[in-house]
Amino acid sequence: xxxxxxxxxxxxxxxxxxxxxxxxxxxxxxxxxxxxxxxxxxxxxxxxxxxxxxxxxxxxxxxxxxxxxxxxxxxxxxxxxxxxxxxxxxxxxxxxxxxxxxxxxxxxxxxxxxxxxxxxxxxxxxxxxxxxxxxxxxxxxxxxxxxxxxxxxxxxxxxxxxxxxxxxxxxxxxxxxxxxxxxxxxxxxxxxxxxxxxxxxxxxxxxxxxxxxxxxxxxxxxxxxxxxxxxxxxxxxxx
Numbered sequence: 378x379x380x381x382x383x384x385x386x387x388x389x390x391x392x393x394x395x396x397x398x399x400x401x402x403x404x405x406x407x408x409x410x411x412x413x414x415x416x417x418x419x420x421x422x423x424x425x426x427x428x429x430x431x432x433x434x435x436x437x438x439x440x441x442x443x444x445x446x447x448x449x450x451x452x453x454x455x456x457x458x459x460x461x462x463x464x465x466x467x468x469x470x471x472x473x474x475x476x477x478x479x480x481x482x483x484x485x486x487x488x489x490x491x492x493x494x495x496x497x498x499x500x501x502x503x504x505x506x507x508x509x510x511x512x513x514x515x516x517x518x519x520x521x522x523x524x525x526x527x528x529x530x531x532x533x534x535x536x537x538x539x540x541x542x543x544x545x546x547x548x549x550x551x552x553x554x555x556x557x558x559x560x561x562x563x564x565x566x567x568x569x570x571x572x573x574x575x576x577x578x579x580x581x582x583x584x585x586x587x588x589x590x591x592x593x594x595x596x597x598x599x600x601x602x603x604x605x606x607x608x609x610x611x612x613x614x615x616x
Contacts, residue, residue, distance in 0.1 A: 380404060380464070380546060382435065385417040392421075392428035402431045402464050404531075404546075409437035411445045412452035422460050433464025435510055435531075437471065440492050441482050450496045454503045465545070467508040467531055468496040470515055483519065490521040497528045510548075513541055 379399055383390055384406035395403070403425055406415045415421075425432045436453040440446040457466050470493060477483040497507035509520075510531040516522060522542075529545030540547040 378402060382406070382548070383421055385415050387417075390421065390424065392424040392430055396428050396430050400430070402433070404433045404435055404464060404467065405462075406469075407434040407436055407456045408449075408452060410439045411448045414456070418456075431463040433462045433466060433506075433508075434460070435467040435469045436496075437469040438492060438496070439476055441477070441480050442488075443491075446492045446495055450499045453496070454499055454505075457500070457503060457505050462505065464506075465508040465529070465531075466500045466505040467510045468493055468500075469510040470520070471511065486519060486521050489515075489519050490524050493520065493525055493528075497525070508545060516542055 378401045380402045381395070381400050382404040392403070403421075405418060405421050405425070407418050408414045422432065434453065434457055436449060438446075438449055440449050453466065453468070470489060472478055472483055482488055493509045497509065500507035506529075508529045508531045509525060510533065511520065512533040516530065516532065530542060531546040531548065532540050532542055532544040533548040533551070534540055534542075535548075535550055537549075
């Protein structure tokens, strides 16, 4: 089954074109943190329904403790109950912006595993199919897989001929595209005083907006900037 994942970063997606290209289902980012709904989530749900494309949900976790873990799980399940996905509901365990590392939980296997286990348990209890998304390094070094063997994995592993772990879904590229997708990313960032300010030089996409990725901006992970705008950031974890 050919599945793509979609978030606000993909812009205004024509899901009818996506379906016509051979895509059979979509995983939609529903939310992140504890708790922020993806700005295009409801629009993407509506368009998937109009196009007859089944969809699942995934939540990008920032949980560092039990209280945040429970708040995130509650929010995710509330969205799942409202929108009734036919594909899996996943917890996305990454640290693209270094948040977990800075807060000392990146290598806390017991905590990371419990966040996944608890969330998947609650998803299953709510009547949906749970899944854990992470890359190979996370599954090998930051989670205790034996404690998650009840649940399917959604493995991100690129530039290989096949997944290195048994998994329910394999994400084999981070740069693929299909007809109907209109990613509103950008290029040509100018760094002014490295790791202090980012400024947009040129935007890409219909709305000419640059999405700043892998930056921590006053606790917010993603920001929208138009060409010529700048803003201070606390950390850049990728070029």
